[in-house]
Amino acid sequence: MAKESFVEQIADIEKDFPQWYTDVVIKTKLVDYGPVKGTMVIRPYGYAIWENIQTELNKRFKQNGYENAYFPLLIPMSFFTKEAEHVEGFAPEVAVVTHAGGEELTEPLAIRPTSETIIGNMYSKWLQSYRELPIRINQWANIMRWEKTTRPFLRTSEFLWHEGHSAFATAEEAEEETAKMLDLYKEFAENCLALPVICGRKTEKEKFAGAVATYGMEAMMKDGKSLQSGTTHFLGRNFAKAFEIQFLDKDGSHKFAYTMSFGLSTRLIGALIMAHGDQRGLVLPPVVAPVQVVIVPIAAKKGGVLEKCAELKEKLEKAGVRVKLDDSDNSPGWKFNEWEMKGVPLRIELGPRDIEEGNALIFRRDTLEKTAYSLVGLENSVSDLLKSVQSDMLEAARVRRDNRIVYATDLDGILKGVDGGNFVKAGWCGCRECEDKVKAYAQATSRVFAEGESAESCAICGKKAERVIIFARAY
Amino acid sequence: MAKESFVEQIADIEKDFPQWYTDVVIKTKLVDYGPVKGTMVIRPYGYAIWENIQTELNKRFKQNGYENAYFPLLIPMSFFTKEAEHVEGFAPEVAVVTHAGGEELTEPLAIRPTSETIIGNMYSKWLQSYRELPIRINQWANIMRWEKTTRPFLRTSEFLWHEGHSAFATAEEAEEETAKMLDLYKEFAENCLALPVICGRKTEKEKFAGAVATYGMEAMMKDGKSLQSGTTHFLGRNFAKAFEIQFLDKDGSHKFAYTMSFGLSTRLIGALIMAHGDQRGLVLPPVVAPVQVVIVPIAAKKGGVLEKCAELKEKLEKAGVRVKLDDSDNSPGWKFNEWEMKGVPLRIELGPRDIEEGNALIFRRDTLEKTAYSLVGLENSVSDLLKSVQSDMLEAARVRRDNRIVYATDLDGILKGVDGGNFVKAGWCGCRECEDKVKAYAQATSRVFAEGESAESCAICGKKAERVIIFARAY
Numbered sequence: 001m002a003k004e005s006f007v008e009q010i011a012d013i014e015k016d017f018p019q020w021y022t023d024v025v026i027k028t029k030l031v032d033y034g035p036v037k038g039t040m041v042i043r044p045y046g047y048a049i050w051e052n053i054q055t056e057l058n059k060r061f062k063q064n065g066y067e068n069a070y071f072p073l074l075i076p077m078s079f080f081t082k083e084a085e086h087v088e089g090f091a092p093e094v095a096v097v098t099h100a101g102g103e104e105l106t107e108p109l110a111i112r113p114t115s116e117t118i119i120g121n122m123y124s125k126w127l128q129s130y131r132e133l134p135i136r137i138n139q140w141a142n143i144m145r146w147e148k149t150t151r152p153f154l155r156t157s158e159f160l161w162h163e164g165h166s167a168f169a170t171a172e173e174a175e176e177e178t179a180k181m182l183d184l185y186k187e188f189a190e191n192c193l194a195l196p197v198i199c200g201r202k203t204e205k206e207k208f209a210g211a212v213a214t215y216g217m218e219a220m221m222k223d224g225k226s227l228q229s230g231t232t233h234f235l236g237r238n239f240a241k242a243f244e245i246q247f248l249d250k251d252g253s254h255k256f257a258y259t260m261s262f263g264l265s266t267r268l269i270g271a272l273i274m275a276h277g278d279q280r281g282l283v284l285p286p287v288v289a290p291v292q293v294v295i296v297p298i299a300a301k302k303g304g305v306l307e308k309c310a311e312l313k314e315k316l317e318k319a320g321v322r323v324k325l326d327d328s329d330n331s332p333g334w335k336f337n338e339w340e341m342k343g344v345p346l347r348i349e350l351g352p353r354d355i356e357e358g359n360a361l362i363f364r365r366d367t368l369e370k371t372a373y374s375l376v377g378l379e380n381s382v383s384d385l386l387k388s389v390q391s392d393m394l395e396a397a398r399v400r401r402d403n404r405i406v407y408a409t410d411l412d413g414i415l416k417g418v419d420g421g422n423f424v425k426a427g428w429c430g431c432r433e434c435e436d437k438v439k440a441y442a443q444a445t446s447r448v449f450a451e452g453e454s455a456e457s458c459a460i461c462g463k464k465a466e467r468v469i470i471f472a473r474a475y
Numbered sequence: 476m477a478k479e480s481f482v483e484q485i486a487d488i489e490k491d492f493p494q495w496y497t498d499v500v501i502k503t504k505l506v507d508y509g510p511v512k513g514t515m516v517i518r519p520y521g522y523a524i525w526e527n528i529q530t531e532l533n534k535r536f537k538q539n540g541y542e543n544a545y546f547p548l549l550i551p552m553s554f555f556t557k558e559a560e561h562v563e564g565f566a567p568e569v570a571v572v573t574h575a576g577g578e579e580l581t582e583p584l585a586i587r588p589t590s591e592t593i594i595g596n597m598y599s600k601w602l603q604s605y606r607e608l609p610i611r612i613n614q615w616a617n618i619m620r621w622e623k624t625t626r627p628f629l630r631t632s633e634f635l636w637h638e639g640h641s642a643f644a645t646a647e648e649a650e651e652e653t654a655k656m657l658d659l660y661k662e663f664a665e666n667c668l669a670l671p672v673i674c675g676r677k678t679e680k681e682k683f684a685g686a687v688a689t690y691g692m693e694a695m696m697k698d699g700k701s702l703q704s705g706t707t708h709f710l711g712r713n714f715a716k717a718f719e720i721q722f723l724d725k726d727g728s729h730k731f732a733y734t735m736s737f738g739l740s741t742r743l744i745g746a747l748i749m750a751h752g753d754q755r756g757l758v759l760p761p762v763v764a765p766v767q768v769v770i771v772p773i774a775a776k777k778g779g780v781l782e783k784c785a786e787l788k789e790k791l792e793k794a795g796v797r798v799k800l801d802d803s804d805n806s807p808g809w810k811f812n813e814w815e816m817k818g819v820p821l822r823i824e825l826g827p828r829d830i831e832e833g834n835a836l837i838f839r840r841d842t843l844e845k846t847a848y849s850l851v852g853l854e855n856s857v858s859d860l861l862k863s864v865q866s867d868m869l870e871a872a873r874v875r876r877d878n879r880i881v882y883a884t885d886l887d888g889i890l891k892g893v894d895g896g897n898f899v900k901a902g903w904c905g906c907r908e909c910e911d912k913v914k915a916y917a918q919a920t921s922r923v924f925a926e927g928e929s930a931e932s933c934a935i936c937g938k939k940a941e942r943v944i945i946f947a948r949a950y
Binding site: 032034035036039040041042043044046047048050051067068069070071072073074075076079091092093094095096097098099100101102108109111118121122125126137141142144146147148157158160 | 507573
């Protein structure tokens with residue numbers, strides 16, 4: 001591979017978005033294919049993004065009373081059959097352990113596709129009295145769902161996620177928590193990932209298997225498709241009844257608890273890439289970027305340049321910036337290309353003339369602008385710039401998205417809308433048949449209800465509309 | 476359960492150490508049994524210890540050039556057969572996935588019992604040139620080894636761990652890294668866990684399946700038994716040859732890399748418990764204690780007490796202390812018992828009289844001493860005390876251990892030594908038969924070589940001694 005030309009090896013983002021995605025995730029060393037079909041290796045650069053996501057979410061979970069714990073990977077198959085909808089939804093995707101320790105197991109064990117059942121089983125053991133409610137526990141774990149077609153981050157047999165599981169004395173509290181965690185997700189997605197998400201309730205067809213109601217947040221990718229980036233589920237007493245999660249209430253009677261769960265996975269890294277990336281590669285929002293600033297020395301062999309760069313690096317580190325000094329033998333041009341491809345938010349160029357003039361050039365990855373800043377107090381300029389990049393990225397993504405939300409009043413309108421790479425809002429009567437027709441006719445699915453909006457009639461059957469749905473093609 | 480009497484429900488530590496252990500881990504809610512035999516649920520209080528361990532280790536790994544990544548859980552069974560010793564060691568313990576997505580798999584998949592094979596496979600794909608060496612990657616993951624007899628933390632079918640895997644151009648570098656990571660473990664164990672560990676090389680019998688040499692760190696539990704708390708392995712070119720981890724060297728020829736690996740698991744939490752615990756329950760070292768200080772209000776209903784406690788809590792939090800204010804309805808005596816059982820290093824008692832006198836009583840969990848400290852600058856006293864507790868716990872454990880290291884010159888001496896709850900140093904000729912005899916006669920195993928020590932003759936067969944071995948009964 002010729003060193004200077006690797007950027008051209010990324011497929012055209014306008015002409016072949018799927019290939020562009022694959023090229024970017026592989027070439028930037030975010031991820032690689034594992035030896036077993038459908039699995040992925042999350043490489044250090046990708047994993048560092050996930051660690052930053054974990055840090056930000058852990059902070060927020062803790063503020064909301066969540067504690068982390070760890071539940072077993074293997075779940076008895078019989079647990080799944082206890083909740084009728086749940087088994088129907090997950091059984092087809094489960095990976096099954098039948099042998100262990102050289103012997104055949106008496107009961108086959110499922111590798112968790114989600115943990116409501118095993119956590120429900122433990123809650124039933126732990127919970128005694130209303131005094132112990134609410135329970136709020138979160139788990140960071142690997143999950144396995146056997147998928148036919150897979151793509152790194154977006155859909156893989158194994159992925160990493162967090163799953164929060166809580167239990168309450170009343171339906172109201174559990175519903176409130178379901179809404180609150182959706183708000184938490186939205187705030188996190190906007191402020192940390194610069195993703196302007198649309199949140200709302202999902203249809204019966206799209207809900208989590210076993211839930212009373214599922215709420216999702218949807219992000220628009222640059223090809224106009226939607227990526228479900230997180231979901232919260234009000235589970236009512238479905239799992240409490242299946243697993244006997246009961247408590248002795250104040251009035252002396254035993255009652256079933258109300259539970260909810262919520263989860264978000266390494267898919268989000270895929271969302272980041274497809275919502276912000278461009279022809280040069282990744283564009284990462286500063287809050288989760290593994291490297292926020294790269295310093296590239298110009299004419300590095302000239303006296304004092306490397307020293308000044310090292311000094312600057314130390315200063316920025318002290319200011320809490322994740323900074324890298326690229327003092328490799330590669331040419332500046334090569335370094336520019338590489339770090340742009342890797343989506344580093346800011347690049348500082350520092351050469352003999354800059355030092356003489358007391359300036360440094362700062363390149364913004366998001367806007368591709370290059371501006372001179374004084375070396376005096378540069379750490380403050382950098383800190384301000386990182387904040388600007390973060391908020392400007394959110395705003396730019398919001399404008400892109402808002403320009404791509406259209407309304408439709410019939411099936412053809414929905415098809416035309418999604419063909420044009422839009423989210424399409426349309427009235428819906430509430431029946432499954434109409435939802436299925438959209439899928440068949442326009443290869444689009446119901447993402448979430450457009451909260452607070454109403455329509456006269458169903459765009460599919462013409463009957464009275466119950467809700468406005470956002471339809472889109474989706475990852 | 477009568478509220479005041481739960482502490483008495485812990486078995487006598489002198490008379491029944493195994494039951495004491497089980498009582499402590501269950502009653503303090505560190506852990507619970509999972510529904511599948513041999514699995515455990517790490518509850519929030521236990522998981523918080525693990526998170527503190529992770530934070531401390533991540534800091535150290537990063538300083539040594541390690542980056543975190545994530546490799547797939549499922550490994551093709553055929554990978555294991557590529558390294559002859561490795562398959563022999565691990566195949567009997569492997570859990571196997573035979574079905575997934577509703578179909579039988581064409582090749583059965585192992586749930587990772589360790590990741591040398593799959594990481595070796597990826598390194599062979601990634602590594603091209605000597606310029607890319609060394610590679611230093613660490614993974615935090617769940618691991619499965621199907622065990623016949625299990626105990627929470629100590630031996631479970633599934634556990635959590637970290638595993639570091641690196642590759643070098645030369646044997647010297649890989650050996651140096653193996654020694655360096657053992658030093659890292661020792662420093663971590665001493666300074667964070669207050670565990671005075673003995674580090675050294677292991678015999679052929681006790682080494683990792685597939686390694687050239689394994690080094691371990693052994694910690695003495697209060698019953699005199701040893702707990703292997705971490706191991707580092709020099710793998711030579713065994714895995715490089717099996718998985719074709721090759722690079723183009725400066726001289727233009729292709730060479731196999733030298734690799735090493737090292738790992739440490741949630742077993743360590745078991746070590747913490749059994750090295751420091753006492754009749755009242757846990758005694759946790761401050762660096763990894765989930766709660767470092769608990770504030771217990773005395774006569775909480777009297778005016779100003781709770782306010783003063785809350786004020787103090789805030790002050791300590793600002794000073795970076797993990798502090799809990801127990802403002803529940805339980806009696807102070809009950810709270811004392813509970814937090815002592817949970818091993819919180821410091822308890823601050825604050826009542827109306829203390830406030831009047833401008834003092835607070837501080838109870839040290841490790842020494843059981845209670846002393847009055849001025850409320851003025853109490854955060855500094857607390858911070859100093861936490862440091863003292865940390866170093867005093869290490870020193871106390873060191874004294875306990877050193878009093879229990881004996882020498883033996885024959886098999887009876889070894890038996891008598893381990894029967895008395897000691898580590899036994901004895902000369903060893905170097906042959907497997909003698910090692911096996913110790914196991915049969917004294918139910919003790921070779922832990923590590925006593926580095927720098929020598930003996931005239933083998934305590935078992937009387938022939939010339941090659942090494943001094945530390946024998947012990949072990950977890």
